[in-house]
Amino acid sequence: MYYGGDYNPEQWPEEVWEDDIRLMKEARVNLVSLGIFSWARIQPREGEFDFAWMDRILDMLHAAGIGVNLATATASLPPWATLAYPDILPMDENGALYWHGSRQAHSPTSPDYRRLAATLVTAIAERYAEHRAVRMWYVDNELGCHMSADFSDNAARAFRIWLQRRYGSIDALNDAWGTMFWSQRYGSFDEVIPPRKAPYSRNPAGMLDFRRFTSDAWLDLFIMQKEILVAAGARQPITTNLMGFFEAADYHTWAPHLDLIGDDCYPDPNDPAAWKTGAFTRDLIRSLKPDVPWVLMEQATNALSWRPSNAPKAPGQMAALSMQAVARGADGIMFFQWRQSRSGAEKFHSAMVPQAGTDTRVWRDVVKLGRDLEALPALGRVQARVALVYDWENRWAHGLPDHPVTVNYLATVHAWHSALLAEGITVDVIDAEADLSGYDTVFAPLLYLLTDRAASRLNGFVSRGGTLVTGPFSDVVDHNDRFREGGFTTQLGGALGVSVTEFGALALEAPGQTSAEVEGVLGSFTGTHFAEEITLHGAEALGTFSSGRTAGQPAVTVNTSAGGRAVYVATIPDETGMRALVRYALQLSGPSPKLDTETIRRGDHEFLIDHALQSVQVREL
Numbered sequence: 001m002y003y004g005g006d007y008n009p010e011q012w013p014e015e016v017w018e019d020d021i022r023l024m025k026e027a028r029v030n031l032v033s034l035g036i037f038s039w040a041r042i043q044p045r046e047g048e049f050d051f052a053w054m055d056r057i058l059d060m061l062h063a064a065g066i067g068v069n070l071a072t073a074t075a076s077l078p079p080w081a082t083l084a085y086p087d088i089l090p091m092d093e094n095g096a097l098y099w100h101g102s103r104q105a106h107s108p109t110s111p112d113y114r115r116l117a118a119t120l121v122t123a124i125a126e127r128y129a130e131h132r133a134v135r136m137w138y139v140d141n142e143l144g145c146h147m148s149a150d151f152s153d154n155a156a157r158a159f160r161i162w163l164q165r166r167y168g169s170i171d172a173l174n175d176a177w178g179t180m181f182w183s184q185r186y187g188s189f190d191e192v193i194p195p196r197k198a199p200y201s202r203n204p205a206g207m208l209d210f211r212r213f214t215s216d217a218w219l220d221l222f223i224m225q226k227e228i229l230v231a232a233g234a235r236q237p238i239t240t241n242l243m244g245f246f247e248a249a250d251y252h253t254w255a256p257h258l259d260l261i262g263d264d265c266y267p268d269p270n271d272p273a274a275w276k277t278g279a280f281t282r283d284l285i286r287s288l289k290p291d292v293p294w295v296l297m298e299q300a301t302n303a304l305s306w307r308p309s310n311a312p313k314a315p316g317q318m319a320a321l322s323m324q325a326v327a328r329g330a331d332g333i334m335f336f337q338w339r340q341s342r343s344g345a346e347k348f349h350s351a352m353v354p355q356a357g358t359d360t361r362v363w364r365d366v367v368k369l370g371r372d373l374e375a376l377p378a379l380g381r382v383q384a385r386v387a388l389v390y391d392w393e394n395r396w397a398h399g400l401p402d403h404p405v406t407v408n409y410l411a412t413v414h415a416w417h418s419a420l421l422a423e424g425i426t427v428d429v430i431d432a433e434a435d436l437s438g439y440d441t442v443f444a445p446l447l448y449l450l451t452d453r454a455a456s457r458l459n460g461f462v463s464r465g466g467t468l469v470t471g472p473f474s475d476v477v478d479h480n481d482r483f484r485e486g487g488f489t490t491q492l493g494g495a496l497g498v499s500v501t502e503f504g505a506l507a508l509e510a511p512g513q514t515s516a517e518v519e520g521v522l523g524s525f526t527g528t529h530f531a532e533e534i535t536l537h538g539a540e541a542l543g544t545f546s547s548g549r550t551a552g553q554p555a556v557t558v559n560t561s562a563g564g565r566a567v568y569v570a571t572i573p574d575e576t577g578m579r580a581l582v583r584y585a586l587q588l589s590g591p592s593p594k595l596d597t598e599t600i601r602r603g604d605h606e607f608l609i610d611h612a613l614q615s616v617q618v619r620e621l
Contacts, residue, residue: 001373002295002332004066005352007032009057010041011341017057020339021064023353028370029066032338033297034058036071036141037103039120040078046116049123058133067135069297070128072225074117075141076103085112091152093197098147102345107150108143108217109158114224121225125232137238138297139225142264144218148248149210151194155217160189162213176480177205204400205481211396215250223257241297242288244281245410247399250392252431255288264298264336267321269311273418275611278324279598280417284390284429286329286382295332296325302350302362310348315361319369320609326373327600327607329382333373380603384428386586388417389444391432397449397481405505405529407473409446412572416443419578424593425586426600436461441585445572447474447492449481455491462495462564467585470496471568472530473503495566497539497559504531504550504570516571517547518555522580527555527571534570542567542584556581 004024009017024032035042035054043049061068082088082100089097090107098105106113128134167173170186179185184203186192195202195210226238237259242251244265255261263285267274285294299321303312313321322333340351347355352366390413398409420427420443428439432454436442442461447454447470455475462468475489484490488500506529507514516531518524520543531550536557543556550570559566567585569577582588593599598609 001326001376002031002067002334003027003370003373004029004031004338005033005335006036006298006337007034008037008337008339008341009034010038010053012339014053014056016339017060020353021060021066023358024066024338025064027352027367028374029338029352031067031069031135031332031334032061033069033071033138033334034061035073035124036138037073037076038071039073039076042073042124043078043120045080046084051127054128058128058131062131062133066133068131068133069136069138070124070134071138072117072121072124072140072229074120074139074225077106077113077116081116082106085110085116087152087154088113088116089152090147090150091155092147093149093151093195095151095196102146104141104146107152107154108221109150109154110152111154114221117221118224118228121228122232125229125234129229129233129235134236136236137229137234138262139222139229139238139240142241142243143222144214144246144248145243149214150217151196156193158217159194159210159213160192162216163192163209164189166209176482177203177209178482179203201401204402207400208393208396208481211248212250212393214248215253215392218249219254219257222254226257239295242285244284245390247392247395247410251288252392258289260292261285261289261294262297263294265296265325266298266300266304268307269303269313269317270307270309275321275324275596275598275609276418276421277414278321279328279421280414280429282325282328282330283388283417283427287428287430290381290428293331294329295334296322296330297332297334298336299334300350301335301352301366302354303348304350305346305348312350314613317611318365319372320611322369322373323607324598324609326376326379327382327598327602327609329602331379333369377605379605382426382600382602384426385438385440386420386425386427387430387434387436387439387442388413388420388427389432389434389442389447390429391447391449391454393479394432394447394449397477398446400481404473404503406508407446407529407572412446415575416445416578419575419582421598422579422592422595423582423586423588424599425582433457436466439466441467442469443582443585444468444470444474446472448476449479450475450477450491451479452491458492459495459562462562462566465564467565467567468495469567469569469581469585472500472532472570472572492566493537495559495562496557496568497537497561497566498534498554498557498568499537500532500534500570502533504533505529506531506548513548516545516550516555518543518571518573518577519546520544520556522556522584523576525577525580526574527569527577528574529572530570531555532570534568539566539568545571
């Protein structure tokens with residue numbers, strides 16, 4: 001079990017380093033992430049490198065038995081780089097450049113940035129690939145975090161190349177994007193630009209492809225650095241720190257390129273449901289590479305510094321959220337950062353060694369957690385028979401303009417996860433095109449964009465006896481955001497036994513109809529956003545709308561003729577409705593767990609985590 005945090009010795013005089021290592025040993029730290037934002041220290045000028053300080057600290061850490069997750073240091077350029085090569089700077093959709101003075105002010109497709117980064121990574125890799133302290137490699141940092149989409153001329157050139165590879169010809173692109181609408185037809189790829197600021201709605205298929213391109217551009221930057229590390233002889237695992245449900249990057253496509261998954265997670269202590277957000281995120285991260293334990297690479301020991309209000313964690317909360325990660329598959333618990341900075345933008349961000357010193361609750365909790373992790377037995381895998389679909393392309397597609405109603409895709413999927421969590425269900429969070437052979441039940445809400453492969457997976461799953469729960473606003477468009485011939489639900493309609501004829505958008509606020517009541521064998525609940533008009537083609541109605549435009553019409557259906565069961569919900573249920581549907585789909589019996597108590601089994605071990613602020617009694621049976 002790895003334990004430690006980001007270590008930035010370059011921020012401190014060398015006499016502090018000995019004290020750091022003494023305290024690390026006291027806290028049972030066995031891994032630190034080193035060099036993440038050290039480019040300016042390693043390379044003070046182009047062509048000049050200073051590795052003497054890193055040589056010393058690596059040797060000191062190794063002598064103390066502390067391993068290193070060594071970073072490639074490419075996350076933030078020194079000022080000399082952007083002044084010498086201004087085309088490195090990224091541009092937003094309005095044409096504004098973003099300058100150095102913060103961090104990560106670069107375009108991932110800039111040839112000058114990639115050349116400078118490759119030179120730096122090569123120098124680091126050739127020097128340290130065989131250093132005995134290095135246990136893992138840490139590429140960049142939170143790729144795409146602050147300036148996720150670049151609209152510069154570099155991005156335009158790279159986007160055109162990406163489109164040529166995807167479509168082959170400009171005619172194929174025009175057909176996929178439907179460019180005859182509004183006279184948008186392109187005569188060549190040279191006419192295509194990123195979706196910069198425009199007078200009105202931009203081409204939705206083009207915006208969707210730019211999202212895909214942006215995710216791929218950041219991934220390509222990771223792959224470039226990984227290839228340099230491997231070529232230099234690195235044999236340690238190579239990863240980077242993901243950011244949970246970060247919108248700009250499709251981590252499902254990234255996962256095969258990472259030797260193990262690392263994640264940063266910062267639930268808000270001001271939010272009583274923060275632990276639910278943590279559980280949702282950990283289930284996604286575990287599911288990205290289910291056969292390999294993952295590492296929580298960043299979290300906070302206490303308060304943050306970048307929210308409008310940065311509450312401290314309650315006593316025990318840091319340990320509870322850390323053990324939540326372990327229970328849900330992590331084999332490493334790390335923090336940002338080891339020693340709290342005395343200057344800079346994040347000086348109020350808590351750390352393992354607080355500014356207030358070691359006579360503090362935070363330090364005592366850090367030491368205790370290290371000892372508790374050290375005492376853990378070997379842990380197996382988390383096994384789940386239920387899956388919840390979270391699909392980045394659907395999130396992007398839902399975010400496009402000009403839909404019947406605006407829906408927060410992530411919040412809706414999170415609500416379904418919370419309903420499953422409240423019933424004590426262990427769940428994998430998977431891609432729409434994932435292999436479903438290991439699951440008995442799949443919840444796949446809001447599958448607006450349904451690819452042929454995803455449809456085949458879902459139909460096959462139902463035909464083999466699985467239970468599928470989906471809808472509303474699902475099976476509407478193909479991978480190019482185009483309607484298919486034959487109306488809606490053309491791919492899943494056979495399994496569902498229904499077709500959708502009208503989406504029935506509900507108002508988001510009064511005075512319009514903001515909700516639709518549902519009554520039926522599952523009980524009563526309230527639906528929002530949609531009250532779809534559907535036609536039954538073999539399905540049975542489990543519930544009907546009891547109010548509004550669709551009163552008396554089917555609201556929840558089930559079809560059992562396809563081998564398994566396919567449930568369709570023609571609205572977005574509230575919490576009561578989601579929990580009723582979870583119970584129905586899983587045929588639950590017995591009481592649900594206490595809402596603020598989390599139980600999960602990993603291998604042969606059961607974890608019980610209480611997230612309430614008061615003490616509880618646990619009775620062993």
